[in-house]
Amino acid sequence: MKILVTGGAGFIGSAFVRMSIGETDWRVVNLDKLTYAGNLENLAAVDGNERYRFVHGDICDARAVDSILSEEKPDAIVHFAAESHVDRSILSPEPVIRTNLHGTFTMLDAARSHGTARFLHVSTDEVYGSVAAPLDATEKFPLNPSSPYSASKAGSDLLARAYFVTYRLPVVVTRASNNYGPYQFPEKLIPLMIANAMENRALPVYGDGMQVRDWLYVEDHCRGILAALEKGRDGEVYNIGGNRSLPNLEVVRKVLSLAGKPESLIEYVTDRPGHDRRYALSSEKLMGETGWRPEMDFETGLKRTIEWYAANSPWVARVRSGEYRAYYEKNYGGRTVAR
Numbered sequence: 001m002k003i004l005v006t007g008g009a010g011f012i013g014s015a016f017v018r019m020s021i022g023e024t025d026w027r028v029v030n031l032d033k034l035t036y037a038g039n040l041e042n043l044a045a046v047d048g049n050e051r052y053r054f055v056h057g058d059i060c061d062a063r064a065v066d067s068i069l070s071e072e073k074p075d076a077i078v079h080f081a082a083e084s085h086v087d088r089s090i091l092s093p094e095p096v097i098r099t100n101l102h103g104t105f106t107m108l109d110a111a112r113s114h115g116t117a118r119f120l121h122v123s124t125d126e127v128y129g130s131v132a133a134p135l136d137a138t139e140k141f142p143l144n145p146s147s148p149y150s151a152s153k154a155g156s157d158l159l160a161r162a163y164f165v166t167y168r169l170p171v172v173v174t175r176a177s178n179n180y181g182p183y184q185f186p187e188k189l190i191p192l193m194i195a196n197a198m199e200n201r202a203l204p205v206y207g208d209g210m211q212v213r214d215w216l217y218v219e220d221h222c223r224g225i226l227a228a229l230e231k232g233r234d235g236e237v238y239n240i241g242g243n244r245s246l247p248n249l250e251v252v253r254k255v256l257s258l259a260g261k262p263e264s265l266i267e268y269v270t271d272r273p274g275h276d277r278r279y280a281l282s283s284e285k286l287m288g289e290t291g292w293r294p295e296m297d298f299e300t301g302l303k304r305t306i307e308w309y310a311a312n313s314p315w316v317a318r319v320r321s322g323e324y325r326a327y328y329e330k331n332y333g334g335r336t337v338a339r
């Protein structure tokens, strides 16, 4: 089995590549543009493995994608690459629309012309928009996105479905809740709060901090994707949730308590425009069809994550200074560019 992973230098994609190399005998090709979110340091553990290959390229570049598929002929594509941050999508929607919509179209269309046997599209619970308590969104919930990010993910999610319905491309879509864990870029809530707490800097909480998110440990997400990839049915959507919905303020307080820092570091700041109040997912379908379930309980996962950031403060410092971007030149020197 050979898989093409897009966005494999990001937070979740790199965890998925490490897991695929470490726990299967698959060959993995990683196509990534190395935007600010792509960090090849996350993949140092698989560098040099003969089953792993990195290709530097843009999923919007149809020629490059076509040439990779012609050369590699992967059995499956696992499509992570996206502009993933809601706040950035509000400040600057253009790259988000380009990569998430046009890039997904490029990947789907290339898979169609090459007859790729499986296309797994990594989507998000944000496509359902805010979900009123006490409901948990099932896969049958209407799509009701709020931000340029979630609208672009809803569009790409539906495009994936259209490629199944129209062209019978064997597509599976997964919609996951908020991930956390090692190697997450410190712009997202949990790593930002950990990094700031460690430096005794203010922890910015948007609005009243009572927005609810469902937290999923990144390895549980990757196992859910593997389960959907191997056992999911063509044309189906599978939610992947952590089954742990918490208000942001409670998450921030837990971070401070585990890091041994005072709550006086919390600073309430202006709310995010269009901020969804609550996400909550039912993952019954994936659990019932594949036997997958989230294994990491939130307190253990959070403690492990804080320990990882404490032990890897040079990684955080290199990300914050931009120095991490030198890894590509130093270790690959332009030898892996997609043409």
Ligand code: NAD
Binding pocket: 006, 007, 008, 009, 010, 011, 012, 013, 031, 032, 033, 034, 035, 036, 037, 038, 039, 057, 058, 059, 060, 079, 080, 081, 082, 083, 084, 085, 099, 103, 122, 123, 124, 125, 153, 175, 176, 177, 178, 179, 180, 185
């Ligand atoms: P990330 O921002 O950490 O990584 C994105 C990766 O995609 C980076 O390596 C980046 O370089 C690459 N990329 C961006 N534009 C590209 C392009 N045009 N061509 C090739 N590569 C490009 O994202 P993440 O948090 O790891 O999320 C991965 C996927 O999972 C995304 O599709 C996201 O929507 C989805 N998702 C994320 C979460 C979450 O909590 N982070 C939850 C559910 C779903």
Ligand code: DAU
Binding pocket: 084, 085, 086, 087, 123, 124, 125, 126, 176, 177, 178, 179, 187, 188, 189, 190, 192, 204, 205, 206, 209, 211, 212, 213, 248, 272, 279
């Ligand atoms: O739900 C899945 C989604 O989770 C993914 O599709 C996205 O790619 C991912 O970025 C994430 O989106 P969120 O907007 O939920 O994540 P973020 O970490 O940006 O914010 C989590 C919550 O914390 C949200 O309610 C906003 C709030 N927040 C965030 C930041 C960065 C704060 O209060 N302060 C902050 O500084």
